[in-house]
Amino acid sequence: MGSFAGHLLPGTFFILFSVWWSFVTAIRFIQSKYYSTAKKSKANYLASSSMPCICLPSERLRRAPIESYLKFTAGVIGILGEVITAIEFNHVVTPGIGKDDISVFGCDNQSLHEHSHMHKRDSQLQIQPFYFARNNLQHITMYSGFVMQAFVEILIHKGYNLPKQSNFYFALIAYSVEAFLFGFHLLSRAPMDIHLHVLLVYAILGCCVSICLEIYNPSQIMFTYSRILFTMLQGTWFWQAGFVLYPPIDSDYMKWNRCDHNQIMIITNLFCWHLLLISLALLIQLCVLSRYYCSSKKFRDRFDELIVIQQEWEKKNDQIQIRENGFRETRFFMLESDEDEVYDKNNLSPISSTTSDSPSAKSSQIYNSKV
DSSP states (O other): OOSHHHHHHHHHHHHHHHHHHHHHHHHHHHHHHHTTTTTOGGGSOOOOSSOOOTTSSSHHHHHSOHHHHHHHHHHHHHHHHHHHHHEEEEEEEOTTOOTTOGGGGTOSOHHHHHHHHHHHHHSOOEEEEEEEOTHHHHHHHHHHHHHHHHHHHHHHHHTOOOOTTHHHHHHHHHHHHHHHHHHTOOTTOOHHHHHHHHHHHHHHHHHHHHHHHHHHOTTOHHHHHHHHHHHHHHHHHHHHHHHHHSOSSOOTTTOOOTTOHHHHHHHHHHHHHHHHHHHHHHHHHHHHHHHHHHHOHHHHHHHTHHHHHHHHHHHHHHSOOBOTTSOBOOOSSOOOOTTOOEEOTTTOOEEOTTSOOSHHHHHHHHHHTTO
């Protein structure tokens, strides 16, 4: 990620996924409001960590977790890119000065500048036949968290009985790992570089808080919009950091003084404008889609399939899958309450829990029912 393209790649991923989330979320919220007068409770809004690709031509593809597959693929591409760029043959090692030494970036510290050049004169250049940039390991770990989240979403869609809202929990883990990594990504860096990464950590923590709120109340659209906002902010800020740290054009207008306090304050101002403009764009998107949805029957008929798809995805996430031979799938948490019904393996008829109130009788029924 220590290049212009290395910042554009994850930034593009975050922007594309957040734009798609905002589109589907807006449609689902408008549907919940439009059908509220008809008392169609099944059209109520409910948050989801991934969105169906409703624009695809095939009905099978629209119901498949295409977004999860894309996230998995994008994460793997990011990992491979970091591995390839981290490997270097016949690498020249220059001890005594780091790539982010503040003397390199124009700070007025003559003694430190001279000290660094003394190290360069005194030390001999070393050549390593094989070199792997350890800094890329952090980026590989970041991508791995999102790959794991996508893998869990695919398992849920395939019918595996994972705990409820596992997709949100693994999304929280992925963002938390990212925040932790970038929080300790600041050592021995120029002041502006540190400031850029600190602001990025704020955006990531905003995603973490938003996901926690979504788990608490998945029917509140503002929590989902908060996650979309901060995810899109991550993407645009990755682009901004790429242009600041690694300008694509060798021009004086594109270069930043990484130790100038005034320019660092400009970076703070840019972060606020990113936040404001993204919020304005989401608001405009919601208003435009609401106008089209309410005025065009063709538009409504095209996207009302989202209601059916959400119902199908909720069943795959919540219900207990039953095999054709009458046995239930294995649960991760084998917990039974006094009010749970125990099913007979032959005819799936419920065995009343009132046959015996003793704990031994209840445990006997659970053991024999092959739960």
